[in-house]
Amino acid sequence: MADRRRINGPGGTTLPPLYDDDPLPRPTRSREPNGVRPVYLKTGVTPSASGSAYLEVESRNGAPTTGMKLSCTVHGPRSLPRSAPFSPHMVLTTHVKYAPFATKSRRGYLRDASERDLSTHLETALRGVLIADRWPKSGVDVVVTIIEGEEARQFAVDQGSEEWDMMNVLSACITVAAAAVADAGIDCVDTVSGGVAALVSMSGDGKSEIVLDPVATEHDEILAACCVAYLPSRDEITNLWLKGEVSSSDPSLYRTLIARAVHASKGTSQAIVGSLNEAVTGA
């Protein structure tokens, strides 16, 4: 009888996987500094969930170097577990998880610290949008799965740019979750969307400039970056994440950076509104 207590090795011989080097050259930014990457959004992709959405971000020139694929499912509003205390409003839970194959460095099945961090940011971003007191005693689970992360390529690992990519991932998480929440028919004050702006140092001279929707591998060095969750029709920010070092010579730089991130989210928002309108009229 087979040993069922331990994980047995395969019966036959196996070969360890050999990965090719990325033959692709290091990408350069072909977009304008104020350009955001086009997105593809589809709602209602998961029939068993109350609401769902799928978001794809691809670089404009179609090169498969940078891009993200995310899917989000919303479960609920449903009754809280019996152990939960009475809540006069909706209880929001968010889960962000990378698929194990989403990045070059393989992810575990349990959520690690960065994924929990993303979940917390996403929860803050969504909490400001939901009209929670319309759903007393109910819970909503928002689950975002990152099918393909930006750091899918080797040079992202070489360069150590994963930490900057997290901002792009969060921005996409916010956008896809907002679409899924709208698909689930949960009351929101607005359609929130994420946007990222970064201060990058230009190659060659030592100058720096602010770009929208930065891809870390496309730039020499990112000095600072900012990710916002923005409500376009209310002009409100529900979540703000800013990190990096900004020289103190320009005190208004932080504000400029946030304003540019808001600008990026407006660009994304237009695309999202278009897709959602299509989903409503097409259904």
Added chain:
Amino acid sequence: MATDGVRSVALPGQVLGPVTKFAPGAGTHIFQGNVVSSLMGNVSVVNPAKAPGPAKRLNKITGAALPKDELATISVVRHGSRREVLPDVGNIVLAQVLRLMPKQAIVMIKQVGDTVLQTEWQGVIRVQDVRATEKDKVKIYESFKPGDIVRAQVISLGDQANYYLSTAQNELGVIMATSEAGNDMVPVSWKEFKDPETGVSELRKVAKPS
């Protein structure tokens, strides 16, 4: 469906019209003097001259604004119809009895108004809420049996787990019951169901047939 000057579909955050012109219905909220959509779906405008539309679920905001019935009510309905509703105080619900305790019956709410729920919510009918008269003589075991379908009214959001329901009206109570022998029974009086095959009567809090 949309009338002049009103968009036909709306997304959360889109302005539907000024609050002086429309009364906010389901799926909307008020922001800075405008009625704003809070759902993704089709916009419907119900003029008060016609029959006031079926109020699916009155939330607090619409509840406060309802007396302004000279305004047309604007609401956003989820496309594909599958809008989840919650039991709210005052709603008539259909529920199935799960189990009995000496002081209360635990039920599972299946339907609110005309809407079948996607998720199941637990409710409780306490012994003092079973009927309006002779409350001290009510016995739960003589009012319900597990498996019965009960029409009840929500009286409170209750505690963390249960909605509190009441059957203390003539129209409320057991509407479908099965006998010990497993046959569907017919109501014969305000407190009795009868099995037409075996002729045995069982005690229930019977809802007055409408």
